[in-house]
Amino acid sequence: MNLQEVQQFLELYQLEQNESEVWLENRLQQIKIAEEYIPTTEELTFGVRVAWRNSNKCIGRLFWQTLHVIDARDILKEEAIFTALLEHIRYATNDGKIRPTITVFASDRVRIWNHQLIRYAGYETQSGIVGDPHSVEFTRVCESLGWQGERTAFDVLPLVIQVDGREPQVFTIPDEYVLEVPIRHPEFQEVEKLGLKWYAVPIISSMRFQMAGVDFQAAPFNGWYMGTEIGARNLADYDRYNMLPAVAEIFQLDTTKQSSLWRDRALVELNIAVLHSFKEDGVSIVDHHTAAQQFKLFEEAEEKANRDLTGNWTWLIPPLSPATTHIFHKPFVNVYNTPNYFYQKPPY
Structure with missing residues (x-):
């Protein structure tokens, strides 16, 4: 336990949650006596929400205070963890209202x-990769x-769960938990x-x-x-589903020369199809222009709260027409504050 990190976090909690100085002194004394920091559910909830607020790569941080938090720290059996993950999927999906x-x-x-x-899933075959190369x-x-998929382009992978270094266990997600959206175009049925x-x-x-020096893997x-x-x-990246050539063929674009901008035109049509399909099926999604406007509101809220805004410009700009958003035209300080979410090496 790093007491300095714990104190910094609890001081932030006290400030933003309007706790008293007496509360802070008592809480720190409890932790010193226990020689261990175990966050309360309230502290954990605050921590994960602030971690979203601190996520430099995320354009959607305006909604950080709405994050629904499930404290599952007492669940330590693989079957029960699987059940909790299914509940997460069900609750988050919410019939499309994410x-x-x-x-x-x-x-x-x-x-996990x-x-x-x-x-x-992604499968290597003699004729190339079927599914997601990633x-x-x-x-x-x-x-x-021991898992076997149907070897289609869209097989949902199982969940692999490991507890206390034991052998990992594999669980298949029931079909009824996975909401999928078929992609179609508002004008071109092909x-x-x-x-x-x-x-x-x-x-x-x-x-x-x-948060507070504690890692939740x-x-x-x-x-x-x-x-x-x-x-x-x-769906568009060359090393993912690489669908731009197929879309270009449908729209009869000239793929014999770069200057026809066929990739750009195919990319726009594919994105139109994605947005149209999700919206028609009543599934939450946001276009990159609206997301950029929402991020501007987040910037304004952070300034009003006297918090320094951090961000990773290369991630915040959308991969389609970034120069049409305000984000493209301004710098961001890419300093990572905690609480936060960090990459970790896969366990396999």
Whole structure:
């Protein structure tokens, strides 16, 4: 335990939660006597929300105070953890009206091997990769643990859960928990024939949450998608689903020369299709222009609260038409404050 880090966090908690000096003195005395800092549920809730506020790469921080927090630190059996993860998926999905949610498990005892709770598998075949190339290595891990997918382009991976260094256990997510959106275009029906789809909720499960010097290796969290995450990255990147050539063919774009800007035009149409599909199905999503406007409101709120704004410019600018947003035209200080979410090495 680093008492200085604990005190810094509790001073922030006291300030923003309007606690008294007496409360702070008593709380610090309790911790010194116990020689261990175990956050209360209230402190944990405050910590994960501030961690979102401090997330330099996130454009959606305006809504940090709405994060729904599930304290699952007392759940230490794999089956029960799986049940808690299903509840997270169900609650967050909310029939498409996505709710920002985080579930925090016991620090240093629970690991979730998945990058996201819902993610598509990737298979190497003689004719190339089927599915998501990003998932090829983890798919192999799942297969080595006994899981078998149907080897389609959109197989949902199982959850791999490990407790106290024991052998990891594999759990299949029931279909009814996974809301997916078939991708179609508002004007060109041929796009639907590509058979594309994407899952409704991005629940990151590979990052560690840190507050007051305490690391929580398993703390899956979600907001809702910004359309470009799917339309300009997941489905469009050359090393992901690489769908721009197929979209260009549907729209009869000239792919024989770079100057036709066929990639740009295909990218716009694919993003239009993603936004249209999610909205038509009643699934929460935000376009990058609206997200940028929301981030401006976050900037103004932070200034009003006399907090220094931090940000990672390379992540905050959207991957589609970034120069059309105000974010592109201003610098950000990329200093990481805690509480925060950090990358960690995969356990496999």
